[in-house]
Amino acid sequence: MSVPPEFSKKDSSSSLTSAHSDSASKVELHNNKNNILDRVTVFAKTFPRRLFQTIRRNKAYQLLALLLILLQVILVTRPDSITDTVGYYSASFSNPAVVEHKKDLLNVDVSKILRFKRWAKSPVSKNVQKQKFTSKLVTGFVNNIDITKQKLKRKNKKDHPQDSNVHEGYENLASCEDFAYTAPMEHADWSDILQDDLITARREMIKKGGLMAKEVQHESEKDWSEEKIIKEHFFRFGSSAVWLESEECFVMYTRVMYSFKGSKRDDHFSFLRGQTFDRDWNEIKGKRIPYNDMQIPNDIEQEIKLLDAALDQNQCDSLKNKDNEMFHKCQVEHTKNFLKNSKRKEEILSNYFITYPTNVNVPFDPSKNIHKGPQDPRVIVRKTNDMEDPIIVFNMYDEDEKKKRMFAFHPHRRVDPLIKLMIEGHPMRNDEKNWAPFLHEHTKESALSRGTLHFVYSLKPLEILKCSLNDGKCEVVFGADTLGLEKDNSYGEMRGGSQWIKLPDVLPTVKDKQIWVGFPKIHLSRSACRNHYYRPMLSVLVESNGVYNMDLEVPVLDFGLDVASWDMKGSYCDLLNVLNPNNIAYWDVVNQDPHTKKYEDYLAITMSESDIFSRVMVIRGVLDYILGAYKEKEIKDNFQVDEESPIILRKTLKCIADYASEQAKEYSESHPR
Known part of the structure; x- marks a missing residue:
């Protein structure tokens, strides 16, 4: 158309x-x-x-230009004013929050993140970093080796031609050398003895009155000085400390034992003493921390100011040069009211704050039997969005069952702070102790719930408990029967020591896995020092989809110390030689070489010697030591039970036991009486 x-x-x-x-x-x-x-x-x-x-x-x-230049310099070096969150996201473009495999942690670069860290909140002081450190080779044993790769590795070694048959039985093929991993670790030459004023602690107990005040004043002490009573009848050890970021201080809880017989092994009762310290381990006296479950009234500040004004010792000064008689009357009246107002102030504050140092108010009856009261305290901090909640875990004689049971105590809570822990559907021992606590990331948070705690109940075989902090009910969530392992893979000499903590949070997590590090203890009987030998261990605990295993275990970690003898007259190894791990106070990374990926990390642990005093030890290089095991050894990503699993566990257990016995023997021979 x-x-x-x-x-x-x-x-x-x-x-x-x-x-x-x-x-x-x-x-x-x-x-x-x-x-x-x-x-x-x-x-x-x-x-x-x-x-x-x-x-x-x-x-x-x-001036503005100068300030901008200074700000740029601060940002490039160490920007304390920038929050961790900003720092994390500014560096997270090159660093993943989650890695696929444990070995991937070897290639992580966190050096940029560390530049944005809030160092004012870190427990690592400049003085600690300036300390002299001594390097020592540390031997551990890995449990979860890849069998196939291990056989091929042995097959390819020229000095082992007899291992050419890769189908040979694993128990005959593998030796302790295959499981052993040796690398350096450093410890500070400085190690502080943690002190306390027990005269003040005793006075506080007597002033409070009640059964404790009566029991702590034995008739044999009637003519003794306070100094002699403390020296002869009080023993202090087992100090467990942890860092509170919100308060920028350590809280520490120590077992104080009273024995009117003057014997460390025959105590009448024990109580817990709480203290606070700054990052250089100087005690902070008069430190007030608010209770987590108490709402502080708006008008309390004004009331405290009025009481402080009434307590002012200079309030009569205005009359001093005007009227001597009125000045004298004012002083007399002030003195009369001083104690009353002081008591009133303390009563008000004690409703809303805990003041350190203090005798921790754990209720028990000290008047019956012996060995009463809380023992072997361990402390762990449960963090929520708005608070840090320290939890003390200890064993104590239970009046109802007439047996030792485990308890959890919240020192920063006023309402129902004490909880008894009981295992449901599982036989309990007469003396329950050495439960090592840790926090699981899948614990659900709720404003109405105190949450849960997990515990390493037994190391050999490995058994894990999950306990409610609301009612104290515990369940076994992992055990030997969970994987059908043989009962003969047991070793009672390994026991719970410190709490377990996760790898420093500057590192990414491993997909579907959680990794903790702890310091259990080994107790050898009749193998060294004539009777008992106690030393810290180091272990790496891994969980994946509900399955737990130990990837790495160091049988003995003594930091080269000459441990005090039981009678405190030397360092000879006789009868009992005791160095016990108590608590990990902190573990923090301060630097990383972006090229070598080596870390500068510091871990502080409190330990007790001979049940008489406690010290803090700082270790450097723990992170490199642990990650190095995944580089040097063919450790499997997951622990899977097959026909060879019991053989592996039995073999590594023998290696650990033999190595520990050899170390104990060497120490005994080098420290004769």
């Missing part, structure tokens, strides 16, 4: 007009762009000169 001429002309004219209009618009737009570009170019060329001239003429601008 043809187009009519009139329509054809009209459309053609319209098209030409439209095309001309579009072309003109494009030219105009192009010219505008060129004009803008020219202006920007001129501005870019002249702005620095104009800015420099303005700064030269104006001192305020000079």
Whole structure:
């Protein structure tokens, strides 16, 4: 069909007009762009000169420029004012939050994240970093070796031609050398003895009254000085400390034992003593920390100010040179009211704050039997979005069952702070102790719930408990029967020591896994020192989809110490030689070499010697030591039970036991009486 001429002309004219209009618009737009570009170019060329001239003429601008330069320097070096969150996200483009495999942790670069760390909140002080450290080779044993890779590795070793048959039985093929892993670790030459004023602690107990006040004053002490009573009848050990970031201090809880017979092994009762310390382990006296479950009234600050004014010893000074009689009467009245107002102030504050140092208010009856009260305290901090809640775990004689049971105590809570822990559907021992606590990331948080704690109940075989902090009910969530392992893979000499903590949070997590590090203890009987030998261990605990295993275990970790003898007359190894791990106070990373991926990390642990005193020891290089095991050894990513699993566990257990016995023997021979 043809187009009519009139329509054809009209459309053609319209098209030409439209095309001309579009072309003109494009030219105009192009010219505008060129004009803008020219202006920007001129501005870019002249702005620095104009800015420099303005700064030269104006001192305020000079100061502003100087501040901007200083801010840039701070950001490049160590920006304390930047929050951890900002720092994390600014560096997270190159560093994953989750890695696929444990070995991937070897390739992580966190050096940028560390530049944004809030060092004011870190427990690692400058003094600690300046200490002299001694390096020592530390031997551990890995449990979860990949059998196939291990066989091939042995097959390819020229010095083991007899291992050419890769199908040979694992028990015959593998030796302790295959499981052993040796690498350096450093400990500070400085090690502080943690002190306390037990005279004040005893006075506080007597002042409070009740059964404790009566029991702590034995008739044999009637003519003794306070100093002699403390020296002869009080023993202090088992100090467990942990860092509270919100308060920027350590809280520490220590077992204080009272024995009117003067014997460490025949105590009448024990109580817990709480203290606070700064990051250099100087005690902070009078430290007040608010209870987590108490709402502080708005008017309490004003009431405290009024009481402080009433307690002011200088309030009578205005009368001193005006009226001697009135001045004297004022002083007498002030003295009469001082104790009353002081007591009133303490009563008010004690409702809302715990004040350190203090005798921890764990209720028990000290008047019956012996060995009463809390023993072997361990402390762990449960963090929620708005608070840090320390939890003390200890064993104590239970009046109802007439047996030792485990308890959890919340020192920073006023309401129902004490909880008895009971295992449901599982036989309990007469003396329950050495439960080592840890926090599981899948614990659900709730404003109405205190949450849960997990415990390593037994190490050989490995058994894990999960306990409610609301009612104290515990269940076995992992045990030997969980995987159908043989009962003969047991070793009672390994026991719970410190709490277990996760790898430093600057590291990414491993997909579907949780990794903890703890310091259990080994107790060898009749193998060294004539009777009993106690030493810290180091272990790496891994969980994946509900299955737990130990990837690495160091049988003996003594830091080269000459441990005090039981009678405190030397360091000889006789009868009992006791160095016990108590608590990990902190573990923090301060630096990383971005090229070698080596870390500068510090871990502080409190330990007790000979049940008489406690010390803090700082270790450097724990993180490199642990990660190095995954580099040097063919450790499987997951622990799977098969026909060879019991053989592996039995073999490594023998290696651990033999190595520990050899270390004990060497110490005994080098420290004769």
